[in-house]
Each structure stands twice: as C-alpha cells, then as structure tokens.
Amino acid sequence: MDHKKLKEIMKARGFTLEMLSHASKIPLSTLAKIESGITKNPGCQAIEAISNALRCSMDELFGRETRVPYQLEEYFYRYKMLPKHRQEYIKFLINVEYDRMIYLKNKDKTVLTCYEFLNWRGELAEYSGKKLYMVETDNNIFTMQTTFCVFLNTDKFTPFFFPESILCFQYIDDYIPKHGEIWMFLKDGYLIVRRVYKYKERRILKALNDEEEDIDITNDYHYKRIGRYIGTLNQREIKLQKP
Template sequence: MEEVASSLNCSLDEFSGREPMVPYSYKDYIQKFKRLPAHQKEYIKYVINLEYDRMVSLTSSGKKSMKCFEFTSVEDGLADYGSQKVHDVWVEQNPLTRECTFFVWVRTSNLEPKFCRNSVLGFQYLDGRLPKHGEIWMFLRSGYLYIGRYFKRHGVQFLRSLNGTIDDELITNSLEYKRVGRYVGTIDIPDLTSTV
C-alpha cells in the first residue's frame, strides 16, 4: 500500500477516506523549512508556539500564561538566538500585558542604564508593521538578537544601542533584519525574578 501511495503521490489516509495527516498545501512549506538554517527554523517554531499561546490566552480571563525568553549567551549587547531558555510564566491581564505577546528576561547589565539587571521586558510581535521613529524594537540578524531604538533620517534606517556601547547599526538591507517585536514596557513577574 505504501508503494501504491508513493507512486500516486498521496497519503495512505486517502485509502480509508480520512483527511491526510499532513495536508498537501503544507508539503511545500515543509520542504522550504528543511532548507532553512537552524536559527531560522527555531524562529519559525517560536512564532508558531507564540501565536498558538496567544490564541489560547484570548479565550481565558484573569491570569494568562506567556513565554518568557532568557538568553544565556550575550556578548557586546548581542544575544545569540540559539542560547535561549524558555520560561512559562503567569501574568495578570492588564492593559500592558494584553499588548505583550512575549517577554525577555534581561539577566545581565549589558542594557543598563535603560534596563536594569533582572528586568522583564514585554514585547509585542508585529512582524507586519514597520517601526516608527524612536520606538524600541528587537531585531534578529544572522542568528543574533539586537534590542535598539529605531531611527530613520533622510531615508537612512538605523538602530541605536540602548546603552551606548555599540555603534549605530545601519540597516542597509531591511530583508536581513527580522522584526521580532516592539517594546511595550517592563513587567513585574515576581514568580520569575524572586527566584534569583
């Protein structure tokens, strides 16, 4: 039966009338996904999980469960995306947390004085929206995360370091910079930070 299904390019499920476990429309995406570098695969998995969690949280009230990312390899203000640890946290629903789709736990002082050590930063995933002048965003480039203030002057886009230790990052090719999220605010999560 497997050989027949393979030669007909169909699923064994079709012989029983069941819906295929992997719809044909996903096969193209799966092939493309397999060809991506490891850090981009991780980012796509993160977006799927993020959107799923957001969908679940929209149906709940009171507190909601969210993902908080901690990056253990931070050098010169850049975090290695592959060094992430994921914490599931519960937060009260309020106007600030409703805007957030994920958190980042800043365990180092690399972003001081704007964000102190052990701060939990709330971000809103807005891949389809362009940053506005002066907003703080997180970008992913070549497997590294960068949090900076976005500026556009005379048609030139650049990111400015929050702590002044990194030179301005000129955005010459916007396709190289994946917009991960816009900074919403600092969130108090005692269950997370009190364990330090």
C-alpha cells in the first residue's frame, strides 16, 4: 500500500490517525506503522477497513486509477445508508429506465414495464411483493409519456378503476401535483394511489373508493411521489408478456 497516498487521502478527508483508528477499529500503533511506511503490506482486512473508514476505493490507497469512479462510490455509500424501502425505490427507478431502453423496439411499437402487486392491505400495496411483465403496445404520444404500468388485481378502487385494468403512470420528480390529479405514493414500503386535493394551504390525499380517511400531506415528507396517473391502456390493443 502507498503510505504517501494514505496520508494524502486522510488530509483531504480531514482525518487524523486517532480518528481513522476509531473509524476503522485498527489499533493506533498499527496505523502509525502503516502511515509511516514501516508496514508496507498490512493485509487485505486492514486495507478494506481503512478504505471503508475513509470512504475511498482500495485502488486509491495503492495509487492506482479507480475501477469505479469515485462519484459512483459516493452514491453507493449514500444508497447503503438509506432505509430498505428507499433502496427498493431506487432499484425500481433504475429497472424502469433500463427496461425502457432495452425493450424499445421501433417507431411503431414500444414495450412498457408493468407491475402487478400481490399483497394488498386495504388500499395499500406492499412494494416488495410484485410480479413483472412487459406490455407491448402502440408507440404514440400517450405511451411516450408512460414511465411504467400497473396491472390492477384488486377491486379496492371500484368503480373508479376495475380489476385487470392496466394503469399508466408518469414519473416526474420535479413536478408539483395539481388539484384533482391521481398520484401513486410510497411510504414505509407500501404504495398508495389517491387523488390530490388542495384546500387553502393544505394538501390532502383522498381515497378513490371513498371508504378511507383523508391523509394530510401538507408537511409530510415521508410520502414519496412515485408517478402521476395519466390514463388506462386499451387491453384490446396490447400484448401482456413476461420478460
């Protein structure tokens, strides 16, 4: 290991030997020998502990070019710090965009990612329990706006949405929901589909079946917007298939 590079990274991170010893769980005397260059090959476990504590790659500690750009390592570190359901949400976004890229066929036809959620608790769907399908349909202005679809296997939204409907959603994170729009939200690993209402300074989610109580989300940042409902696919014009 390059002890000069270790000093450089420690200085850039604002680490002292004492701080690094505490973060890496490596004895201070052992670290002192590594930093001074007396111990040239400290072993894989020690190197890994140091790199984790400094949030850098092991390649950097050897003065080599990093195989993974540091920005990606920083994002991966942040990803690991998120709650499990937030990690699932990020995977969901990556998978949706990847599938759209891979399955886009030609100018006339397109294939959309479609989810079927299996575990319902009233109007709440457990995000982790789901099946994945691909929907082949016409490529038009409507489908071009669709980010993902949901195959509805519950009657909880009748008569607004009927079972076996294929609902289309558009993911737009920087868009503020307007009064009367239907959105899908994520909270604590569960999905909820409701209509957004604005009353003076308040923002309220109203159930589509009128059987559930309103939810006030004016100052609640725990409800993450997943997508805006933009329409329902005509099933006579689509082909539902497993990927």
